[in-house]
Amino acid sequence: xxxKKPQTISYPAxxxxxxxxxxxxxxxxxxxxxxxxxxxxxxxxxxGLAHLDQSELAPNIEIVATSLxxxxxxxxxxxxxxxxxxxxxxxxxxxxxxxxxxxxxYVPQGAGPEALAEAVARAEANLGTDVRRLHYLSVPPKAxxxxxxxxxxxxxxxxxxxxxxxxxxxxxxxxxxxxxxxxETFEESQIFRxxxxxxxxxxxxxxxxxxxxxxxxxIWNRNFIDHIxxxxxxxxxxxxxxxxxxxTGAYKDMVVTHLFQVMAFVVxxxxxxxxxxxxxxxxxxxxxxxxxxxxxxxxxxxxxGYRNEKGVAKDSDTETFIALKVGIDNWRWAGVPIYLRTGxxxxxxxxxxxxxxxxxPRTMFPPGSGVGAEGPDHLTFDLADASKVSLSFYGKRPxxxxxxxxxxxxxxxxxxxxxxDVLEAYERLILDAMRGDHTLFxxxxxxxxLWERSAELLDDPPPVKLYQxxxxxxxxxxxxxxxxxxxxxxxxxxxxxx
Ligand code: BG6
Numbered sequence: 001x002x003x004k005k006p007q008t009i010s011y012p013a014x015x016x017x018x019x020x021x022x023x024x025x026x027x028x029x030x031x032x033x034x035x036x037x038x039x040x041x042x043x044x045x046x047x048g049l050a051h052l053d054q055s056e057l058a059p060n061i062e063i064v065a066t067s068l069x070x071x072x073x074x075x076x077x078x079x080x081x082x083x084x085x086x087x088x089x090x091x092x093x094x095x096x097x098x099x100x101x102x103x104x105x106y107v108p109q110g111a112g113p114e115a116l117a118e119a120v121a122r123a124e125a126n127l128g129t130d131v132r133r134l135h136y137l138s139v140p141p142k143a144x145x146x147x148x149x150x151x152x153x154x155x156x157x158x159x160x161x162x163x164x165x166x167x168x169x170x171x172x173x174x175x176x177x178x179x180x181x182x183x184e185t186f187e188e189s190q191i192f193r194x195x196x197x198x199x200x201x202x203x204x205x206x207x208x209x210x211x212x213x214x215x216x217x218x219i220w221n222r223n224f225i226d227h228i229x230x231x232x233x234x235x236x237x238x239x240x241x242x243x244x245x246x247x248t249g250a251y252k253d254m255v256v257t258h259l260f261q262v263m264a265f266v267v268x269x270x271x272x273x274x275x276x277x278x279x280x281x282x283x284x285x286x287x288x289x290x291x292x293x294x295x296x297x298x299x300x301x302x303x304x305g306y307r308n309e310k311g312v313a314k315d316s317d318t319e320t321f322i323a324l325k326v327g328i329d330n331w332r333w334a335g336v337p338i339y340l341r342t343g344x345x346x347x348x349x350x351x352x353x354x355x356x357x358x359x360x361p362r363t364m365f366p367p368g369s370g371v372g373a374e375g376p377d378h379l380t381f382d383l384a385d386a387s388k389v390s391l392s393f394y395g396k397r398p399x400x401x402x403x404x405x406x407x408x409x410x411x412x413x414x415x416x417x418x419x420x421d422v423l424e425a426y427e428r429l430i431l432d433a434m435r436g437d438h439t440l441f442x443x444x445x446x447x448x449x450l451w452e453r454s455a456e457l458l459d460d461p462p463p464v465k466l467y468q469x470x471x472x473x474x475x476x477x478x479x480x481x482x483x484x485x486x487x488x489x490x491x492x493x494x495x496x497x498x
Contacts, residue, residue: 028060028127029434030120032156034147035138036065036106037079039241040165044196045138046080047088048427050100054092057423057431062123066109066116076106089424113154120156133160134434140244141167145181152185163192163433166257167248168442171458172451179444188444192433197258198265198440199425201413202387206265206353207274209381209389216379217270219357221332226376228266228338229354230259231488232383233346233472237303242311250322251300251457254342256450260287261442262383263338266353267328276438280446287449289330293457297325301474302464303345319464320344323477339481345469347489351383354487370397370404375485385422388412388494410495
């Protein structure tokens with residue numbers, strides 16, 4: 001297990017850009033897509049690239065796709081077409097597809113570095129001069145090193161940036177080793193560790209909400225906030241990813257990346273500017289202030305039937321569910337518990353962040369008035385594609401006397417007209433990586449801090465408890481959060497747009 005202490009690591013600062021400019025013209029790019037026939041490529045990356053190509057946001061691109069499968073250009077184009085038809089949020093007309101197909105090329109990874117270099121050179125020749133390269137490694141962690149070696153051998157490091165998929169290591173030691181290995185070939189400024197949750201509009205809206213308004217930031221601290229929940233149950237099961245999931249589990253698949261990253265947006269101090277270095281600095285301070293995660297603050301679960309899934313060991317100890325309590329030991333948050341929960345095959349698929357405010361003294365209200373009966377006031381963010389925010393509070397129930405009940409003010413991004421401009425998370429992040437903008441990417445230092453704080457849990461995980469598919473997890477989740485309660489399932493649904 002991780003015994004190596006993290007050295008004081010000083011990474012070169014990511015390319016610093018004074019401010020994001022979303023309208024800047026993008027240099028022509030060859031995108032080299034590794035793992036091009038995999039699940040993520042089919043569901044998100046290929047449809048996303050097609051949309052970027054069509055949308056004029058990235059008009060000058062050529063794509064060199066590669067994977068372990070032995071295909072030619074036409075065979076790959078068929079796969080790409082069916083991926084876009086099945087998963088694309090923007091369907092292509094015949095002309096649009098023909099245009100996209102023309103910029104799609106395939107070279108089997110088995111053909112070696114020279115063949116890859118030639119395919120990239122041909123694609124570059126189609127684009128003219130000053131062409132940049134974006135290598136997207138949509139491959140499992142154990143395959144990433146071979147790809148990096150291949151890029152070096154193919155001499156494709158210059159003028160390039162590389163997007164790395166999670167998990168970034170499996171503990172502190174392996175994360176340090178992976179980062180050291182990457183730095184032998186790429187500068188830190190060339191590396192983009194992707195966390196697609198940060199590409200979601202709703203996640204970025206947390207920054208706007210907190211730092212563009214005078215209303216909430218003054219009460220965004222331990223004096224006014226009682227506890228925080230980040231709850232991301234999924235109804236999905238393994239979706240043919242047993243192989244990946246068995247060696248990953250819910251903590252490494254979801255918490256170390258997505259939940260902690262979103263948490264950092266919720267609790268970080270105001271960054272000095274909306275630029276990569278300032279934001280990474282504040283996020284990394286959050287991770288450094290996190291208390292080590294204690295085994296006794298964690299509930300691990302496994303859905304009944306998991307061990308019978310294809311590709312899963314009969315005695316598997318992998319968790320498909322996790323709930324935990326986290327503490328941030330700084331002036332703003334000391335003593336405020338943050339509860340995180342996520343899992344597969346749960347009762348609902350939803351992603352919420354819920355901020356519970358401290359309760360008011362209730363003495364003036366007569367017993368039975370209903371004050372406090374429905375929990376504290378809450379601010380809730382729903383990270384769905386159509387993101388929502390709600391503020392719930394007590395108000396008077398119309399009628400005689402003083403009876404109180406919970407009311408809420410709700411906002412949904414669907415209510416505004418610009419909603420059509422929304423980019424899917426991966427599209428947004430691929431575009432940012434092509435622009436060299438690290439703002440929404442995670443740093444080596446941040447990831448290493450998280451693994452360091454996870455050491456006790458990784459060394460000594462609590463046993464997995466079974467839960468029935470379609471539920472909210474094992475019963476122990478209630479003890480974990482007591483005397484508070486999980487916000488989900490909601491007692492009232494969101495109001496739908498009329
Ligand atoms: C991925 C995880 O990163 O995120 C999956 O590997 C998970 O297990 C997915 O289902 C959830 O992402 P989203 O955007 O669909 O909520």
